[in-house]
Amino acid sequence: MTTKFEIINTGATRAEHIEVEPNVNLHISDGGEGRPIVLIHGWPLSDEMFEYQYNDLIKNKFRVIGITLRGFGKSDKPYGKYNYDVHALDIKRVLDILDIKDAVFVGFSMGGAIAVRYVSVYNGEHVSKLVLAGAAVPIWTNRKDFPYNLNQSSVDDLIILNYNDRPKLLSDFSKIFSATPTSLNKGIGNWLKGIGLSASSFATAQCLVALRDTDLREDMAKIKMPTLIMHGKKDKICSFDLAEQMNAGIAHSQLMAFEESGHSLFLEETKKFNDELIKFAGK
Numbered sequence: 001m002t003t004k005f006e007i008i009n010t011g012a013t014r015a016e017h018i019e020v021e022p023n024v025n026l027h028i029s030d031g032g033e034g035r036p037i038v039l040i041h042g043w044p045l046s047d048e049m050f051e052y053q054y055n056d057l058i059k060n061k062f063r064v065i066g067i068t069l070r071g072f073g074k075s076d077k078p079y080g081k082y083n084y085d086v087h088a089l090d091i092k093r094v095l096d097i098l099d100i101k102d103a104v105f106v107g108f109s110m111g112g113a114i115a116v117r118y119v120s121v122y123n124g125e126h127v128s129k130l131v132l133a134g135a136a137v138p139i140w141t142n143r144k145d146f147p148y149n150l151n152q153s154s155v156d157d158l159i160i161l162n163y164n165d166r167p168k169l170l171s172d173f174s175k176i177f178s179a180t181p182t183s184l185n186k187g188i189g190n191w192l193k194g195i196g197l198s199a200s201s202f203a204t205a206q207c208l209v210a211l212r213d214t215d216l217r218e219d220m221a222k223i224k225m226p227t228l229i230m231h232g233k234k235d236k237i238c239s240f241d242l243a244e245q246m247n248a249g250i251a252h253s254q255l256m257a258f259e260e261s262g263h264s265l266f267l268e269e270t271k272k273f274n275d276e277l278i279k280f281a282g283k
Helices: 047-059 086-100 112-121 152-175 187-195 202-215 217-222 241-247 270-282
Strands: 017-021 022-031 034-038 062-067 102-108 129-131 227-231 253-258
Touching: 017 086, 017 253, 022 047, 034 047, 034 086, 034 112, 047 062, 047 187, 047 270, 062 086, 086 112, 102 112, 102 270, 112 129, 112 202, 112 217, 129 270, 152 187, 152 202, 187 253, 202 227, 227 241, 227 270, 241 253, 253 270
Parallel strands: 034 062, 034 102, 102 129, 129 227, 227 253
Antiparallel strands: 017 022, 022 062
């Protein structure tokens, strides 16, 4: 059986970088025509992580906008604050400049946490639907009133390792990124590590601090738009407990389990991930 490949019309050429403040430009992947889908990557990756989503979404008549957060990938890497408020404001400025309306907002892992902060702070401006994929929400680390996921001391160890041997940090991270060490092939694993190495060491550490310390429970309660939660049942980075907490804390949310996936559900069950995103975005 042969596969038919078609020429995809991605629309007019658009800017690959957008200035969000003086001397800070974010890398943007922007293609296609139709309802906008805005993709926010996870730590310590970039908009490149969505390579196997872009073509499917564009082919299905969506405009797809991947935003690389400051400090990561091909975006500028200034010293300064890297908390969720800074990232949310950067995204707001990008969407303002592009004059985006009625978008589907997709946040993966840390990107999901930033998406929740954005919707909370800016009352969902520019967006009307939310997708949280393997999201680090409502809190990435446990505490007395939240007995889920990682210990804060474990994240402290990651920060120390970042400043002493960042390649080892990324290598260790890759071992638990999928359901099993062999769920993703070696080529995909090396590709992901390469994206991670393109981040700045400073941003990598500061975003770990934000992940460790930020509590989004009050933010979740402010979300009123339709929300799809997609989460791997075998996730070792953001445990499935977090997905259940999101589902309980976000009105009008639905939880979809990815039974065969770890954290990298967008690569382990790519067809299901893309199909469900397209279906939700098209409603």
